[in-house]
Amino acid sequence: MTTVESNPAFRDLYAFFRGQIVPLSEARVNVMTHALHYGTGVFEGIRGNWNEEQGVINIFRLREHYDRLLRGCRLLMLDIPYTADDLCEITVDLVERNRHQQDIYIRPLAYKSAEMVANLKLQDLASDFTLITVPFGNYLGSDTLRCCTSSWRRVDDPMIPARLKICGIYVNSILAKTEATLAGYDEAIILNHDGHVCEGSGENLFLVSDGKLHTSSLEDNVLPGITRETVIQLAQSELGLDVVERTIDRSELYLADEIFLTGTAAHLTPVIELDHRPIADGKSGPISTQLQKMYFDIVVGRNPKYQHWCTAASPRLVTV
Numbered sequence: 001m002t003t004v005e006s007n008p009a010f011r012d013l014y015a016f017f018r019g020q021i022v023p024l025s026e027a028r029v030n031v032m033t034h035a036l037h038y039g040t041g042v043f044e045g046i047r048g049n050w051n052e053e054q055g056v057i058n059i060f061r062l063r064e065h066y067d068r069l070l071r072g073c074r075l076l077m078l079d080i081p082y083t084a085d086d087l088c089e090i091t092v093d094l095v096e097r098n099r100h101q102q103d104i105y106i107r108p109l110a111y112k113s114a115e116m117v118a119n120l121k122l123q124d125l126a127s128d129f130t131l132i133t134v135p136f137g138n139y140l141g142s143d144t145l146r147c148c149t150s151s152w153r154r155v156d157d158p159m160i161p162a163r164l165k166i167c168g169i170y171v172n173s174i175l176a177k178t179e180a181t182l183a184g185y186d187e188a189i190i191l192n193h194d195g196h197v198c199e200g201s202g203e204n205l206f207l208v209s210d211g212k213l214h215t216s217s218l219e220d221n222v223l224p225g226i227t228r229e230t231v232i233q234l235a236q237s238e239l240g241l242d243v244v245e246r247t248i249d250r251s252e253l254y255l256a257d258e259i260f261l262t263g264t265a266a267h268l269t270p271v272i273e274l275d276h277r278p279i280a281d282g283k284s285g286p287i288s289t290q291l292q293k294m295y296f297d298i299v300v301g302r303n304p305k306y307q308h309w310c311t312a313a314s315p316r317l318v319t320v
């Protein structure tokens, strides 16, 4: 079993827990914790990208991630005593204290911390916020993806809103990703309840057709991805492409000129095969390749025009 103590990558790390920075090994919750039983939390996945020349970690679109987390807190009645500005500050502080000099993943979690089960409601239950940062590499394990259409369907807004990163909802993504990876694929493409294209287990989906970029509209139960929004802006302003947000049929995927997935963890990764059918010629397409390169330069802080999307954290020696 992997534990914080047994994994050398985690051994010297700190976490933000119950209002202070503590060694990661001491950031523990009780088995009675509400969120552990019912998934009553919201989280974020944020990347910090190590820039060797600058000697800093560039945290990508930090503020936007916390705006989304706080929207989730409103929905789940998670009353945490921090503003988005406070959360950004806590994050930079923790990243610096952890003295990472490599790419990292930043995981904030707001959750129902009440140690009380058999209590199926949100009100009158204590909430808390915790934060960890860990080294992180290539998430999908491959530069180009072979995907399958999942037999699982995406949760629908009247069931649990997919537009927020609610902990419990991720069982839906995990069922799909488990099915796909056990069958030898890299990722699952999940359809809506009504059979339209939704997204990957942890990524938004784009397709190129007729020289335009198409992506599922937010009303189709996709997460409003921060990478999705970034790529839409870049495609329009840097490549002059039309971007259409609309309902997409499954069959359109097989006929697309290009498909790619976007996400904080996944960056922008081309899909070259779906359900054993190659997408176009089965190679990364030109628009995916251009956007991928542009996105990557921006997230590591190599494009001054978009530097405002990066928050720099400098590793330093701090004793706690």
Ligand code: PMP
Pocket (backbone or CB within 6 Å): 045, 173, 199, 200, 201, 202, 203, 204, 222, 223, 224, 225, 226, 227, 228, 262, 263, 264, 265
């Ligand atoms: N969809 C789902 C279900 C996700 O979990 C993620 C990852 N947060 C995304 C899309 C991509 O969102 P973002 O670009 O904000 O990471």
